[in-house]
Amino acid sequence: MAPPNQLCLVLVIFLSVFSLSSLSTSAIIPKANVSLSIPSSQLVENLCNGKAIQNRRFCLKALSTPEVIAAIDTTELGTLIMKLGAANAKAMLNVYNGIIKKLGSPQALKALNCCVEAYKYAILSFEMVSSKLVEDPQTANYDVAVIGPEIANCEKELINVKVQAPRLLAGNRFMKYYVSMGYEITSTLELENPNEY
Secondary structure (H helix, E strand, O other): OOOHHHHHHHHHHHHHHHHHHHHOOOOOOOOOOOOOOOOOOHHHHHHHOOOOOOOHHHHHHHOOOHHHHOOOOHHHHHHHHHHHHHHHHHHHHHHHHHHHHHOOOHHHHHHHHHHHHHHHHHHHHHHHHHHHOOOOHHHHHHHHHOHHHHHHHHHHHHHHOOOOOHHHHHHHHHHHHHHHHHHHHHHHHHHHOOOOO
16 A cells, blocks of 8 residues: 555645646536536426527536526526626636737737627626516517627637637637527517517
């Protein structure tokens, strides 16, 4: 058997590597704390089968947290989706800001700054939509929908200056998935309350 000091050292190294490896992708992977084997709620199933959903598998995984599964109505589910979208946008904004600090190319810097602005806009929009879900789902629907073109413009800028960053492109793709989930939930809220607006 190995001496206790060696076991402690191996354990510390393993935990350090494990914790660092999970940090590098946390900005682009949905914040799901449980596996897909836990049954989703009927609300989540209905949402993820919606017409606006771009990636059903992503939707189910992103919405597989106990808090989301326990959502009792469409408004609560919508609020949680907006929180997830804002959290993902904040994480990606941090990634872009980190890259900007290390970069020297003026063309790439211009594209990255465009993306920073797009993600700032996404954060504000997701946070603002949460407050509008009950009072005005139609406006909330529009506010979510306009995030998509901002992220698409960011992506276009990155491609135009040939930024080779699969992580950024994946983050942009995932943000589009969150936008599609937000659009679907706000569309559902509009249909549930047609006479109020």
